[in-house]
Amino acid sequence: MLQFAKRLRHKGVKITLAATKHIFKTMQDFSGSVSVETISDGYDEGGLSAAKNDDEYLARFRKVGTETLEELIKRLKNSRCALDCIVYDAFIPWSLDVAKTLGLVGAAFFTQSCAVDQIYYHVYKGDVKLPLSESEISIPGLPPLKPSDMPSFLYVHGSYPPLKDMVVNQFQSIEKADWLLFNTFHKLEEEVIDWMAKFSPVKAIGPAVPSMYLDKRIEDDREYGINVYKPITGACMEWLDKRESDSVIYVSFGSLAELGKEQMEELAWGLKLSNMYFLWIVRASEESKLPKDFAEETCEKGLILSWCPQLDVLAHNSVGCFVTHCGWNSTLEALSLGVPMVAMPQWTDQSTNAKYVMDVWKMGIRALPDENGMVSRDTICICTKHVMEGETGEEIKKNATKWKELAREAVDKGGSSDTNIEEFVSKLVHGGESSDTNVE
């Protein structure tokens, strides 16, 4: 959303970013390029972890969030930043009620892929029944899906009920939204976007990756300007600088996924077995799951860090492959920077993203689990080799380079996402002038 805000600002729109008080405190390195205000989720000390459970958190966030968002909007009304529009995270659909109560334009911002949200939409409407009973699921605009290609909240019936409700309820009252914005781009999800756009004001505005990694039109947009953990930049980039081009496997599972101890060990030995250089991000909370002395034993070939500047890593020419959980941001970043992937989805939307990486965009391979749900060391080793070597590797690299070019084209001047953002801005402003429009 912050990246989208920067694109809007570049087109002359004033932006206020609203974060919960708790999230605001955790925003490391926030570079302050847009103004930030706070609302409350009712748990200013601790956020979600301070609540008894997800259900309680979401209910309180809805109540206190509605009140504090309304207060904020009313306060801003008499300032130079009075609002015309709320762009809200679709995970908190009650923001749309606030926008409509106060007479503002409401734009839902979806942070996952259009394909994944199309699946949730069909669950919301009742067209896809749970528990899944068919061996192949047909959804308009999507390739035929096996149950295991579906998001985990649906495939593993009964898992994380409050989160499942949250993703499905993104579509609550959606007919009242003036816009449905997606962090994707038209050529990437053409069929599903075209299907959705027949019935609703859907616009793809991504990839929401800093401009200097894509079209380079916004010179001060070199990084997200926000970090959930502190990146260890110097040691990481120095290590990569010493490696030859396309020789390093980069491994990361994002900010949330927790691998089981056994899976962590298989991954470790798989990397060792590949005999390639590897840079592995193991968050501090996951470190104890590494095999004993693994880091020391493999220090000739591997570097293990708790967090890195991922965009710079993916943009580095020594990185030849990304072993990823297929979080939507990581997937878009790998696409934008043309890095082939080995997909190891863990939960939520990641299995559907992995399906697309391998079978639709053909820029990676999915490392399949065995009958015990474990991706073995041999599988990991073989997949990384397939992606980095031989004919398959060349084909994947060619496709990755193609997607990189198409991602850049989408956000560049006159590209599909750029045109959609222009349209969004011009419709916000009566008479087509954008300079006085304010968005939160």
Ligand SMILES: O=c1ccn([C@@H]2O[C@H](COP(=O)(O)OP(=O)(O)O[C@H]3O[C@H](CO)[C@@H](O)[C@H](O)[C@H]3O)[C@@H](O)[C@H]2O)c(=O)[nH]1
């Ligand atoms: O060392 C690291 C590792 C990651 N990142 C960044 O962290 C973000 C990770 O995002 P993502 O790939 O989307 O993974 P999660 O943090 O796990 O995201 C959650 O939210 C996403 C959006 O809803 C979902 O697609 C995922 O499945 C869900 O796990 C990316 O921008 C990375 O560049 C770093 O900067 N440094």
